[in-house]
Amino acid sequence: MAKKLRTPEEASFDPASIDLLQLACDNEIETAFSRADSMAACPIGADGMCCKVCSMGPCRLVKKGQTGICGATLETVAARNFARMVAAGSAAHSDHGRGMAYTLLEAAEGHAPDYQVRDLAKLEEIAVYLDVKVDEKPVNELARDVALAALHEFGKAEGEFKFLRRAPAKRQEIWKKLDIIPRNIDREIVEMMHRTHVGNDQDAEHILDHALRCSIGDGWGGSMIGTDISDILFGTPAPVLSRANLGILQEDEVNIVIHGHEPSLSEMVIAAAQDPELIEYATSKGAKGITMGGICCTANEALMRQGVPLAGNFLQQELAILTGAVDAMVVDIQCIMQGIVKVAENYQTVIITTSPKVKITGATHMEFDERRAMEIAKDIVRLACDRFPERGETHIPDVSTEVIPGFSHEYINYALGGTYRSSLRPLNDAIMSGRIRGVVANIGCNNARVRHDDAFYRVVTEFLKNDVLVVETGCGAIASAKQGYMTPEAALEHAGPGLREVCETVGMPPVLHMGSCVDNSRILTVLAQMATEGGLGDDISDIPAVGMAPEWMSEKAISIATYCVASGAYVIMGHSSPVSGVEEVTRLITDGWEEKVGGRMEFTNDPDEIVSRSLAHIDKKRAALGLPEYDPNKWGKSGDWRIQEFIELPFAEKIEAAYGSAK
Numbered sequence: 001m002a003k004k005l006r007t008p009e010e011a012s013f014d015p016a017s018i019d020l021l022q023l024a025c026d027n028e029i030e031t032a033f034s035r036a037d038s039m040a041a042c043p044i045g046a047d048g049m050c051c052k053v054c055s056m057g058p059c060r061l062v063k064k065g066q067t068g069i070c071g072a073t074l075e076t077v078a079a080r081n082f083a084r085m086v087a088a089g090s091a092a093h094s095d096h097g098r099g100m101a102y103t104l105l106e107a108a109e110g111h112a113p114d115y116q117v118r119d120l121a122k123l124e125e126i127a128v129y130l131d132v133k134v135d136e137k138p139v140n141e142l143a144r145d146v147a148l149a150a151l152h153e154f155g156k157a158e159g160e161f162k163f164l165r166r167a168p169a170k171r172q173e174i175w176k177k178l179d180i181i182p183r184n185i186d187r188e189i190v191e192m193m194h195r196t197h198v199g200n201d202q203d204a205e206h207i208l209d210h211a212l213r214c215s216i217g218d219g220w221g222g223s224m225i226g227t228d229i230s231d232i233l234f235g236t237p238a239p240v241l242s243r244a245n246l247g248i249l250q251e252d253e254v255n256i257v258i259h260g261h262e263p264s265l266s267e268m269v270i271a272a273a274q275d276p277e278l279i280e281y282a283t284s285k286g287a288k289g290i291t292m293g294g295i296c297c298t299a300n301e302a303l304m305r306q307g308v309p310l311a312g313n314f315l316q317q318e319l320a321i322l323t324g325a326v327d328a329m330v331v332d333i334q335c336i337m338q339g340i341v342k343v344a345e346n347y348q349t350v351i352i353t354t355s356p357k358v359k360i361t362g363a364t365h366m367e368f369d370e371r372r373a374m375e376i377a378k379d380i381v382r383l384a385c386d387r388f389p390e391r392g393e394t395h396i397p398d399v400s401t402e403v404i405p406g407f408s409h410e411y412i413n414y415a416l417g418g419t420y421r422s423s424l425r426p427l428n429d430a431i432m433s434g435r436i437r438g439v440v441a442n443i444g445c446n447n448a449r450v451r452h453d454d455a456f457y458r459v460v461t462e463f464l465k466n467d468v469l470v471v472e473t474g475c476g477a478i479a480s481a482k483q484g485y486m487t488p489e490a491a492l493e494h495a496g497p498g499l500r501e502v503c504e505t506v507g508m509p510p511v512l513h514m515g516s517c518v519d520n521s522r523i524l525t526v527l528a529q530m531a532t533e534g535g536l537g538d539d540i541s542d543i544p545a546v547g548m549a550p551e552w553m554s555e556k557a558i559s560i561a562t563y564c565v566a567s568g569a570y571v572i573m574g575h576s577s578p579v580s581g582v583e584e585v586t587r588l589i590t591d592g593w594e595e596k597v598g599g600r601m602e603f604t605n606d607p608d609e610i611v612s613r614s615l616a617h618i619d620k621k622r623a624a625l626g627l628p629e630y631d632p633n634k635w636g637k638s639g640d641w642r643i644q645e646f647i648e649l650p651f652a653e654k655i656e657a658a659y660g661s662a663k
């Protein structure tokens, strides 16, 4: 029996996407949404019970006690599958980080003239973490030394893994005691693949211990290097004003959508699109100008640094093309659906692959080379302009929202403490006093099997009402941006009284956009700083905070979740558990990991459950720290809000409020 197709409203919460899903349906164009409807997930694989690491299988273990042909138990199989997800996710983030380090090296050595160091302070800071002497070195010499030292971390033969010293001392001790300190980034990924090859590590707990080690090399290694070097090359983000959702595409301009992850190429395309010569070229093709928009984490990188509007998140990549207004979609690495090529066949849109690591059959490959970056970027923009005259009818949903992103940890420190006393102290104080009940990191993907953006909307709305500060990255951040939660005004409308006061005082949104998925390392940095600032214990596991990815789908999300747990965080994943079929492995990543590292990983597909478990955890951590019980009625009587209430009082009451009763 054919599965019932969801209506657009059932498939997405986002109005722009609903509009385009209807169009896809009318024009019989396939998308990830319709493919998810017409094909059920394999229930054995989904639950972690299928082993395909050798050709005697795949062995589908459906009963308790059943083993694979080699004798591998369900526990081994599920742990192995999970661990391989961590390895793949970690490899993706780390290879991205390595790419950035090579770009810095090329720039420093003068081979990539279109790049230079934009944030010297950050370069010097990272040099210290990597034991590179700053001295009076010329910038490029320092940049070269930092790039080489960063590259060294990927495969060094001996010595300490340097970035780990950025974690709280107590956390480092825990890692040392458990012997899960990564020796270098690559080795743990390779060893994870080795251990999970047929006939190797066959003890679920032991396999999962190494998954923790491997993931630490992602969060505190590859991802952190990715973030740091992007900041060095392109600037550390600070707030900018922009817009989010497909309504940012322009009817009468050449629209170029950048999609993927690494900022090295997209930064160049953005610059090329501002070149007067190319704008004139666009005009010569009948367009009024060139508009840029972003999809997925490239969108977040370009938004945070350049204010380039967000076109949408993961599930909107095909929908963007359905508008008929995208002249070129330029992709590099990760989260690029092969389906975009097929959708593009119906339109003038050219799909341009650019990474030497990624080709897609049917797409136009214009390989990117840092040494000729701007030249290639200009060719790409020109090709997009050439497509403009071939446009047919367009269908751009009139939906977009204001967003103020750019909350790097450096900016948060500055916003809270000013130039001379930049600090997270006010944040810790606000949590200690109960103005802010706790912090939630709401991150991760979209998933075509769950209603697009819906879980994000539901959990964030509840957290704000409950005075929980929300920090976000990835496609989750794009969801909240589209929902209008990322402006300071959103605090007045949606935040509970205590959180609202804090946001009003600082002038910040109640949901902070902290960047792309590699920028989850910024969240680690904030948590580490909160733990060392004082008042909230002395380790990440003490902080009233929860991490979550309510609509996760990628292996990267599992790696992120694992390094957050390894860092001491309670993590709740939405959708479904990749080890749900195996009780013992579920126990190992929940209670088992909690005993070892203080964090645990749970899965639930119910957003209300995510909220209630999170609030319970936050309150439990508050109690353990001896902080006052959260009381929403205690706050909300200061700042603009109070003035506003005063203004609205009838005259007589105003006098009484100001001067007291005449009696």
Ligand code: NFS
Pocket (backbone or CB within 6 Å): 296, 297, 314, 334, 335, 443, 444, 445, 446, 473, 474, 475, 476, 516, 517, 518, 553, 554, 556, 557
């Ligand atoms: Ni993260 Fe970014 Fe989005 Fe998920 Fe993909 S874009 S790295 S993996 S889908 S958040």
